[in-house]
Amino acid sequence: MSIGMSVEHIGADIHGDRGGPAQPLLSVRGLVKHFDLKKGFLETLTGGGKVVRAVDGVDFEVLKGETLGVVGESGCGKSTTARLLMHLIDPSAGEIVFDGETVGSAALPLREYRRQVQMVFQDSYSSLNPRLTIQDSIAFGPQVHGVPRREAITRARDLLARVGLEPRRFAERWPHELSGGQRQRVNIARALASEPRLVILDEAVSALDKSVEAQVLNLLMDLKDEFGLTYLFISHDLHVVRYISDRVMVMYLGKVAETGPAEALFDDPLHPYTRALLSSMPSMDPDRRTEEAPLAGDPPNPIDPPPGCRFHTRCPFAEPVCAERVPALEERAGRQAACLIHEADAGHSRNPTAIYAA
Amino acid sequence: MNDTSPLIDVRDLRVVFTGGKKPVEAVNGVDLTVARGESVALIGESGSGKSVTLRSLLRLHPERRTRISGGIRIAGHDVLALGSRPLADYRGKVASMIFQEPLLALDPVYTVGAQIVESIRRHEAVSREEARKRALELFERVRIPSPARRLDAYPHEMSGGMRQRAMIALALACRPQVLLADEPTTALDATVQIQILLLLRELQRELGLAILFVTHDMGAAVEVADRFAVMYGGRIVEEGPTREVIRNPRHPYTLALMQARADGAMTKGARLASIPGSPPDLANLPAGCAFAERCAYAREACLATRPEAVDLGTGHRARCLRTDATAHALQHTEAQPA
Amino acid sequence: MTTLNAGAAPAPVYERSAGFWSGVLKKLARDPVAIGAAAVLLALVLIALFAPLITPHDPYQTSLLKRLRPIGFENFLLGTDELGRDLLSRLMLGARLSLFMGIVPVLIAFVLGSAIGILAGYAGGLANTLIMRTIDVLYAFPSVLLAIALSGALGAGIGNALLSLTIVFIPPIARVAESVTTQVRGRDFVEAARASGAGAFTIVRVHVLGNVLGPIFVYATSLIAVSMILASGLSFLGLGVRPPEPEWGLMLNTLRTAIYTQPWVAALPGVMIFITSISFNLLSDSLRSAMDVKN
Structure with a gap:
């Protein structure tokens, strides 16, 4: 009756690792989401109107058992990407492949996919139904997938214990009676209740106090080992992302700027935006305070993104070619960057084409 | 008003909210001074009383449901004694506030x-x-x-x-001579946050403003503050020059906060040193040190009395009975306290 | 590995928080205004129920000799009306129709309006636009005018008045239902429920209804007073209840000629309408604050 056992059991037949460990758990290809801005009467007639290019052609993979960190500023599309992955909103274009099967195909219907992929939201209060007890909230998902109520409640209580909340004290409580950290533990338990393989954590610890954040991060690491989970960890906090991620993806204005192993990316960023983002982090050293802001101004509006490389308006290394040519996400030695400096024969003066030509 | 006296001088400030079922003791005896041209960060987690303290300086709390005692002198004004007209003049002209959102x-x-x-x-x-x-x-x-x-x-x-x-x-x-900032960069993106922090530092230097900066983010505080004041359970548990507090925190709470950070210094995969338990219930504060039940250094005596401030030199003070045990603790984090 | 050991643990005793509605009741019980309003309404309902047994006089018995007598005249505690009938008895019996006309249309409109509003709110998009714009057409008319127009078209009589009042109250209730549903639908827990693979019907049943019915109900309670006043208005115009049936609005109408000779007596049916409607309003106010989880 322990959860550990039930996971092993599920790993054996339901989760059936189709492609083996080398096949990515999730592949995203050409993902696009454009939102129509609220149209006026005239625009409805003429078919005009502006669109928000929230996610504008994103490709990435999440490997089995890894934690992929996603960082970026507001408007970069990281939360929209999370919602697209959950199919909470429909993509304008693109394909999501989960363990070799296209999501929504006959082999992997949406309903089954949603059991295997779960999400934890930032706002711990808004993500719990105020009219349901904690255990009913957790037991809801399994019941949807046909688990009898008694069994679902038992599972909910086991999970509560597992996330560090004594079931006897918390199972029949209401969300508003819990602290923020406790509620986020409940949300994690709820996400785990349908025995997912991939958990999307959308700013899941961002609203918590530092001391509580550390507790929840530790819990997430433990659960990952125990249940063999894969995480997509979205956050604006680079320290936390560095700590928890195996690989990191940096997004800017609806596009991927850079991806790579966490240590390499943080120690030697390829993309000028990544570098600026890293040096924008407060130093924590009173003797080496930041003297000059790495970037001026705010990120541009995704309604009307700049042409060419989206970052060229704020980039210290921008050249005329950056406003014309859209950089491709080029892969080199397990790292990818979308920057003309690193793209062979792109015509950027800093481009060390000679090095890469070899 | 002579130039050597502090611009902000708060003495034994106590704020009790009486609106609910039980009175909530949000601030329990805060002493705080900020000199002209100085910037002080008031650091703490939610419920530590940092924002309540800040708002008291402009008397922004609903008068009927709040009991404020102690003394607040700002640029020579006895803030708690101001009538409604002088209060309106004081707000904005002597001290003004910027908000998170x-x-x-x-x-x-x-x-x-x-x-x-x-x-x-x-x-x-x-x-x-x-x-x-x-x-x-x-x-x-x-x-x-x-x-x-x-x-x-x-x-x-x-x-x-x-x-x-x-x-x-x-x-x-x-x-104004005094700028009160309530989490002014929390809602901003990283690349924008650093710009605003630098702007605040520049304004402080060039206009001679006294800045009281409330935040939960130690990193942001290091960028602007000359001095740190760390709040917990409605009291300032540790204060001192930024360098001192960051390099050599002496209150176990500050120490634990520093260790709980998922900063670059941590080895990957190692567990974060988290603080067990949760912050105290302000409607039901313990008789002793509010941090005692989460504290790795706590002794019997900590549960009995609320510790007085211990002077550690160069304006560094901590309200803790175990400052002997915390000396240089950050440098040897491996050595677990008994 | 896992430390759960069900065998060794003593039988768990779960700490149970009070249920939501029992919490609301508890809060209402501590609110003197709510208690007062509820007591008044309960008294009115009891009077209405037992009216035929407790009226001091026959409410239909006319007397040309004792017309428009003042309050306290002989054994007519509240005087007599323009046909010499005992006003107290008529007010007591009138509570039946007046309360009926206040509560029943709102109750029916609550069921229908909520269904329409929740459907529109949860569906969103084009369906929402179609449903709500249609509702708005009805909503565009002032409720008094709409009630009169409908009743006039349908013809006088209690049944038609009831029907027209119901139609009048569906649009505002549907609007409130739509707006709270839209709000709840945007909350993360509904997203989380969708993410767990639940169908629309299940989500509405488990996650939406519990969160929207309360606010809609509170709003509907406040409409009972409006309904009573509108029903009185219809009777006043001769479109609702017909004489000699006692109903407060109708009584107010027929007594208006006496406003100069017996102003106190003439005002009494109006006072009853006022007391009832303010009691419903106060009760719905208290209900609203009792249902606020954060208090």
Whole structure:
């Protein structure tokens, strides 16, 4: 009756690792989401109107058992990407492949996919139904997938214990009676209740106090080992992302700027935006305070993104070619960057084409 | 008002909210001074009393449901004794405040320029043209690009960083001596946050402002503050020069906060040193040290009395009975306390 | 590995928080205004129920000799009306129709309006636009005018008045239902429920209804007073209840000629309408604050 056992059991037949460990758990290809801005009467007639290019052609993979960190500023599309992955909103274009099967195909219907992929939201209060007890909230998902109520409640209580909340004290409580950290533990338990393989954590610890954040991060690491989970960890906090991620993806204005192993990316960023983002982090050293802001101004509006490389308006290394040519996400030695400096024969003066030509 | 006395002088401030079922002791005896041209960070987690302390300095709490005692002197004004007219004059003219979310603090139906003009003319007898000229100067001062055009923008037409700059301009409209900042960069993106932090530092230096900066983010605080004051359970548990507190924290709570950070220094995969338990219930504070039940250094005596401040030299003080045990603790984090 | 050991643990005793509705009741019980309003309404309902047994006089018995007598005249505690009938008895019996006309249309409109509003709110998009714009057409008319127009078209009589009042109250209730549903639908827990693979019907049943019915109900309670006043208005115009049946609005109408000779007596049916409607309003106010989880 322990959860550990039930996971092993599920790993054996339901989760059936189709492609083996080398096949990515999730592949995203050409993902696009454009939102129509609220149209006026005239625009409805003429078919005009502006669109928000929230996610504008994103490709990435999440490997089995890894934690992929996603960082970026507001408007970069990281939360929209999370919602697209959950199919909470429909993509304008693109394909999501989960363990070799296209999501929504006959082999992997949406309903089954949603059991295997779960999400934890930032706002711990808004993500719990105020009219349901904690255990009913957790037991809801399994019941949807046909688990009898008694069994679902038992599972909910086991999970509560597992996330560090004594079931006897918390199972029949209401969300508003819990602290923020406790509620986020409940949300994690709820996400785990349908025995997912991939958990999307959308700013899941961002609203918590530092001391509580550390507790929840530790819990997430433990659960990952125990249940063999894969995480997509979205956050604006680079320290936390560095700590928890195996690989990191940096997004800017609806596009991927850079991806790579966490240590390499943080120690030697390829993309000028990544570098600026890293040096924008407060130093924590009173003797080496930041003297000059790495970037001026705010990120541009995704309604009307700049042409060419989206970052060229704020980039210290921008050249005329950056406003014309859209950089491709080029892969080199397990790292990818979308920057003309690193793209062979792109015509950027800093481009060390000679090095890469070899 | 002589120049050596502190601009902000708070003595034994106590704030009790009486609106609910049980009185909530949000602030329990805070002593705090900020000199002219000095910037102090008031650091703490939610429920530590940091924002309540800050808001008390402008008397922003609902009078009928709040009991404030102690003394607040700001630039010679006895804030708690001010009548309603002098209070209105004091707000904005002597001390003003910037908030976390400028979109909520700015009036959505007026342009930001109009709001600044209105604020100047409320406090000073100047013509509309004169006030607008000053508004324009303020926009240049806070580095808003194309300031003349932006004066006529509505708050929702500005980006987050611009709005925060506009709110700082509004706060500085009547040339206050004291700037109170309530988590001013928490809602901003990293690349914008650092710009605003640098702006605050610049304003402090050039205008000689006394800044009291409330935040939960130690990193942001290090960037602006000369001194740190760490709050827990409604009291300042540790204060001192930024360098001292960061390098050699002596209160176990500050120490634990430093260790709980997922900063680069941590080895990957190692467990974070988290603080067990949760913050104290302010409606039901323990008799002893509020941190004792989560504290790795706590002894029997910690549960009995609320510790007095221990002077550790160079203005560094901690309210803890075990400051002997915490000396140099951060340098040897491997050695677990008994 | 796992430390759960069900065998060794003693039988768990779960700490149970009070249920939501029992919490609301508890809060209402501590609110003197709510208690007062509820007591008044309960008294009115009891009077209405037992009216035929407790009226001091026959409410239909006319007397040309004792017309329009003042309050306290002989054994007519509240005087007599323009046909010499005992006003107290008529007010007591009138509570039946007046309360009926206040509560029943709102109750029916609550069921229908909630269904329409929740459907529109949860569906969103085009369906929402179609449903709500249609509702708005009805909503565009002032409720008094709409009630009169409908009743006039349908013809006088209690049944038709009831029907027209119901139609009048569906649009406002549907609007409130739509707006709270839209709000709840945007909350993360509904997203989380969708993410767990639940169908629309299940989500509405488990996650939406519990969160929206309360606010809609509070709003509907406040409409009972309006309904009573509108029903009185219809009777006043001769479109609702017909004489000699006692109903407060109708009584107010027929007594208006006496406003100069017996102003106190003439005002009494109006006072009853006022007391009832303010009691419903106060009760719905208290209900609203009792249902606020954060208090």
